[in-house]
Amino acid sequence: MTNAGFADLPGQPGAGPDAADGGSGPMPYVCQSCGAGYGDADLRWRCDCGGILDFRMPAARVADFRPAASGVWRYASLLPRAAVAARISIGEHATPLVLSERLGVLLKLDHLMPSGSYKDRGAAVLASRLSGLGVREIVLDSSGNAGAAMSTYCAAAGIAATVFVPAGNSPMKLAQSVALGARLRPVPGPRRAATEAAREAAADSFYASHNWSPDFGAGLATLALEIWEQLGGRAPSAVLAPCGNGGIVLGLATGFDALLRGGLIERLPRLVAVQSAAFGSVADALARGLDQPERLSAGAGTIAEGIACELPVRGAQVLAAIRASDGAAITVTDREITDAALALAASGFYAEPTGAVGYAGLRALRGKDGTSALLGESPVVIISGSGLKSGRALADLRDPSWWPAGS
Ligand SMILES: [Zn+2]
Secondary structure, X not given: OOOOOHHHOOOOOOOOOOOOOOOOOOOOEEEOOOOOEEOOOOOOOOOOOOOOEEEOOOOOOHHHOOOOOOOHHHHHHHOOHHHHHOOOOOOOOOOOXXXXXXXXXXXXXXXXXXXXXXXXXXXXXXXHHHHHOOOOEEEEEOOOHHHHHHHHHHHHHOOEEEEEEEOOOOHHHHHHHHHOOOEEEEEOOOHHHHXXXXXXXXHHOOEOXXXXXXXXXXXXXXXXXXXXHHOOOOOOOEEEEEOOOOHHHHHHHHHHHHHHHOOOOOOOOEXXXXXXXXXXXXXXXXXXXXXXXXOOOOOOOOOOHHHOOXXXXXXXXXXXXHHHOOOEEXXXXXXXXXXXXXXXXXXXXXEOOHHHHHHHHHHHHHOOOOOOOOOOOOEEEEXXXXXXXXXXXXXXXXXXXXXXXXX
């Protein structure tokens, strides 16, 4: 199911040799550790040396944006060539950027993506490349939204997906993947036991990890490009986003860096990573001047289960991105998160608790006087996941007696 009419668009004035079909030179995938490069058709989830792979995004040029496309594929000229050639599209359009007068902030509504979270941006690009390279079966590990997003796009692409999940996970988070046709493999033990099981299974399949995949990361960068266009061709003063593994932070960093290298912005917006107080490894490392986060104990857990991450896979990269933007990392308590989710809901924005974490960070930074020098005049808050994913949790918070007793 590809975007009707997309392939027939004429070339645009100013389009370079790579622009029509995406990509960035013959070796667009580069290892962070040893510098090895890999080509479009050379599919792997990490370098032969074990290092993390990055996609080298070209500099952004407005003339290369697809005028008739909205959302992820509008920026095809910046995305991996093999993904663009086999693109799967089921409505990953530009999400609204709206000014809430009541809340006094610009909100980027990425919970309105097809599967209900921003992760569809990455899943669309990764599943498209996998499909184009003939992959028919993948495994991944996820505790929720990444599994739902990959299940969605694998369903669209006809790829069989097996999702390894922590055995104690809430069924509500997993029902979506099951309904979409993915196979679930519950794994006893902590979250990382599911990761290990998925990697073992990948010996006979492909490990489509959203945290490791450079294609997934390239897709997430479209979030920055959309914000820039929706602001009339300028960067916001700051962007606040939930941060567990740091996918949104890195996606924003990649997209705004492409705009900076293209001469379309003069400086990067401050990236503000907002973490749960129970899983604050990035904020901790930033405060201590470390180059790499250290594993923090899970402690009592958090209601923001989407960012319950002890140690980010790309932790050093997340820290570097925040520092390069002169940004910040802060933590918020579960109480601050649920207050933020209810405040959003009271203004018509239905976010799951994890999806409200960026807004919780804004409230914490603005404090009582409602302003923040750090955030500047035009901060944007990312709403990352839909309230439809959180079942009764938000309703119970609003009114514990709302459901008839005994039923
Ligand atoms: Zn390497």
